[in-house]
Amino acid sequence: MTTPRVDPYEVPGRPCSIAASLQVVGDRWSLLAVREVSLGNHRFRQIAKNTAAPTDRLSARLKALVADGILERRPLPDDPRHDGYYLTEAGRDLLGVIRELLRWGDRWLTDQPPLRLRHHEHTYTPRRVCDHCGESVDPDDIHPEVTAAGWTLHGPTA
Template sequence: MRRTSFANWPCSIARTMDLLGDWWTPLVLREAYYGIRRFDEFQHELGIARNTLSDRLRRLVDEGLLEKELYSTEPKRYEYLLTEKGRDFFGVIAAMSHWGDTWLAGEAGPPMVFHHKSCDNDTHAEVVCAECREALRSEDVTMQMGPGYPERLRERPDVQRRFARQAEASRSSEEKPV
């Protein structure tokens, strides 16, 4: 069964999901953040089929999140190192972890915590406004067409309705007394 590609959709969430493709890809990245670099280590830690891991690593290299570095010539073996693009994805993984800790962790608490080396405290990810640093919550945000929204789609009635409906929902929630 062929999967639908979201690579050209005018939505960064859809494009990111297209890059991720499945549940294994974020887990491969998680292991890379843990310091795993070699194929056999990824395979051992994840228990993933070798062909599936090979495909995921190839995709992450092709997309520029990992780079291959030769560490043995006989036989040829590679390490997979995070690139700047791959390191920048950490915030997404950290936000997913915090959401999972909040909504899916058992009574014992989170299965793993982030420890911030700079301040020597356990912490979690928070999504904040880049301008005012307030927590960024869905009810406080409206989506608007950005400069990269395709010109050919801007005037379509369904697109206009989508953005008008979202703006209207935002206005009506502002008018409700607290």
């Protein structure tokens, strides 16, 4: 595991891993680049074309994603003289976030989803299951617990 560049306790406002995560992948081009790499597009030109990102911004985002341990550069199998971008373990772990954004967008933003995820011969439908107990999770059963000293759900105590 790489050392994180963003400490949840050092972001402005409430100490929060969401805020720290958004500092790493919270811009449009970062998650779209991860999407493209996950779809098998490892070359800069492919990622640029499929994201429509300005190349200077995309180059900066890809460098940051490599520095943050989300992507790694390594030789392309079909052209070992050139490097491509590949997901690390942290990058593969982001795919759950991307799948949830896809699910949300399909439900709330379009009548005809432009991309479907398949599992074997059927459409993939994610199911929320607790890793700890294995039970299906109803969102109403999830409750936040503040662990940051000096904070409550309503804000700072001081």
